[in-house]
Amino acid sequence: MIQIKFPDDSTRSFKAGTTVLEVAKNISEGLARNVLSAKFNEQIVEASTPLFNDGQIQLYTWVDDQGKNAFWHSSAHILAQAILFLYPKAKLTIGPAIENGFYYDVDFEDHSITEKELEDIEKKFLEFARQNFEFKMRSVTKEEALDFYRRDENPYKIELIEDLKDGTITFCDHADFTDLCRGGHIPHTGFIKAVKLLNVAGAYWRGDENNKQLTRIYGISFPKQKELNQYLKLLEEAKKRDHRKLGKELELFTFSQKVGQGLPLWLPKGAELRGRLEDFLKAAQRKAGYEQVISPHIGNKELYITSGHYEKYGEDSFQPIETPAEGESFLLKPMNCPHHCEIYKARPWSYKELPIRYAEFGTVYRYEQSGELHGLTRVRGFTQDDAHIFCTPDQLDQEFKNVIDLVLYVFQSLGFENFQAQVSVRDPKKPKKYIGDPENWKKAEQAIINAAREKNLDFIIEEGEAAFYGPKLDFMVKDALGRKWQLGTIQVDYNLPERFELNYKGSDNELHRPIMIHRAPFGSLERFVAILLEHSGGNFPLWLSPTQVNLLIVSEKHEKYAQKVLNFLENNEIRASLDNRNETIGKKIREAEISKVPFMLILGEKETKMENVSVRKHRGGDMGMMDLKSFVRLIKEEISKNISNFEN
Numbered sequence: 001m002i003q004i005k006f007p008d009d010s011t012r013s014f015k016a017g018t019t020v021l022e023v024a025k026n027i028s029e030g031l032a033r034n035v036l037s038a039k040f041n042e043q044i045v046e047a048s049t050p051l052f053n054d055g056q057i058q059l060y061t062w063v064d065d066q067g068k069n070a071f072w073h074s075s076a077h078i079l080a081q082a083i084l085f086l087y088p089k090a091k092l093t094i095g096p097a098i099e100n101g102f103y104y105d106v107d108f109e110d111h112s113i114t115e116k117e118l119e120d121i122e123k124k125f126l127e128f129a130r131q132n133f134e135f136k137m138r139s140v141t142k143e144e145a146l147d148f149y150r151r152d153e154n155p156y157k158i159e160l161i162e163d164l165k166d167g168t169i170t171f172c173d174h175a176d177f178t179d180l181c182r183g184g185h186i187p188h189t190g191f192i193k194a195v196k197l198l199n200v201a202g203a204y205w206r207g208d209e210n211n212k213q214l215t216r217i218y219g220i221s222f223p224k225q226k227e228l229n230q231y232l233k234l235l236e237e238a239k240k241r242d243h244r245k246l247g248k249e250l251e252l253f254t255f256s257q258k259v260g261q262g263l264p265l266w267l268p269k270g271a272e273l274r275g276r277l278e279d280f281l282k283a284a285q286r287k288a289g290y291e292q293v294i295s296p297h298i299g300n301k302e303l304y305i306t307s308g309h310y311e312k313y314g315e316d317s318f319q320p321i322e323t324p325a326e327g328e329s330f331l332l333k334p335m336n337c338p339h340h341c342e343i344y345k346a347r348p349w350s351y352k353e354l355p356i357r358y359a360e361f362g363t364v365y366r367y368e369q370s371g372e373l374h375g376l377t378r379v380r381g382f383t384q385d386d387a388h389i390f391c392t393p394d395q396l397d398q399e400f401k402n403v404i405d406l407v408l409y410v411f412q413s414l415g416f417e418n419f420q421a422q423v424s425v426r427d428p429k430k431p432k433k434y435i436g437d438p439e440n441w442k443k444a445e446q447a448i449i450n451a452a453r454e455k456n457l458d459f460i461i462e463e464g465e466a467a468f469y470g471p472k473l474d475f476m477v478k479d480a481l482g483r484k485w486q487l488g489t490i491q492v493d494y495n496l497p498e499r500f501e502l503n504y505k506g507s508d509n510e511l512h513r514p515i516m517i518h519r520a521p522f523g524s525l526e527r528f529v530a531i532l533l534e535h536s537g538g539n540f541p542l543w544l545s546p547t548q549v550n551l552l553i554v555s556e557k558h559e560k561y562a563q564k565v566l567n568f569l570e571n572n573e574i575r576a577s578l579d580n581r582n583e584t585i586g587k588k589i590r591e592a593e594i595s596k597v598p599f600m601l602i603l604g605e606k607e608t609k610m611e612n613v614s615v616r617k618h619r620g621g622d623m624g625m626m627d628l629k630s631f632v633r634l635i636k637e638e639i640s641k642n643i644s645n646f647e648n
Ligand SMILES: [Zn+2]
Pocket: 073, 074, 077, 172, 181, 182, 183, 184, 185
């Protein structure tokens, strides 16, 4: 008998050789019907895998990421099967599961796949899926594996196999189709009830542009047709919310080939929006005891050699700028941290003065390949809402909690309600991988976990995900369409204080190294605005909207009164603009709706005479007539719903 332990710590005994599926059945028939894959003693196994040892098991269904992964990995096999059926001469290469679905890279020679052909492949896919083919793994020798693909005349798989060690090679069979594969399948193809092949793209073999270009077919599959329909609707909505499209419509930013790709240009409305985000964070940071600093956009190459950033960014990023007379080399700054270390070093510190918190909206430059650039999310120059905290080991706990408070305040004020945190700690099996005193590491990791617990964060702990220089806490937000974005990082660093020989005088009168915390709640302003646009669809929280109120006059007779209203609003710190074009009021309302201005005031005969305004709310319709003071009260109340002052 073997002892199997479940996630709730209960244990049951089974006969040796019992399969994962039988274990599931033992718990409930319902679970057995839905189990897609499992983890046994830290290894991904399949439903049909027999278990021979004691161990810990976790069963995965569609709701688990691992379940989806097995589902989409298996779907890639069926896609390959359908492709080979329709195109016997096609050469399969690799086909992994990805975050949303799967793809397969195929060499179709010179043939390009049309929309109609995608549909045909899709049909064949479903036809195969319905036949409930089981996935069966088998081990083969390297020679057998090579033989198989020599017969198939597939140079890609041969290349992959040649890189593998003998004895660890496995094939997966389903129906009459065989693929080179490491495993992780669902029990049979019948679980897949719906599939959509989304698009076709070019991809170089092994990602190397010197290699042949292959055809990548992307797809996604689901256990229910309804789920596929929902997903496709979401994709449609995501297209409408694409920040590049909204950025243009709302006149926030633009790009110019002449200025250079990946270098965003902020238009007046975008610059104002960005300024408001900066002011908002600066105000909160001031209360939280941060001080603003400013550092230049370039730094001497030696600075980045000291910090270690030259090693990371140097050769693969923008190349040094040389001075004509002295022959010095300067780099565009890839990170603000080295500059802040030097600011800290400008004078000696006593433990009584710590923590020191330096904040800067620092613009950094990193070379990204042109193919990787994407709107505001992947750019070559961006501004981080950066800050570095220098503290004593005793202060780490409290500082971490304070930073979490600030990050949560940012999320709440900007309407991100759905988020998860990840604590990245050391791999306990590889202590040599990490710099710094193991005792301090332990303390820091515990400080982060305690802080996350105390702040009631929904968080997971990932072993081995810490950087070599310190543990960290990352926030993942889920946007309105359920997509995940990484925002906000808080990172402990033992490395830079060492490299820059930073110190402070302790109560024992000796010099000690401070601990450094890097943190950026937005990450970068560019990326943050992109995420905010896609999350809100351009309907910003009222406090942030570039224009809060649009005044629409019925005819030019009312312009004088409109000016008076405009002044009144401006004096009350409400951002308003006047639409005095010679257009019909209906057209003006429609256009104001498109530009997503939160409030419209309609000013005509009656309003002018009574010195009132007729209020319309974006996506909220008519709110009736009121006097100006009531309107100002209304709008201020709306603003305070979104945002309160940061309390430290
Ligand atoms: Zn497989």
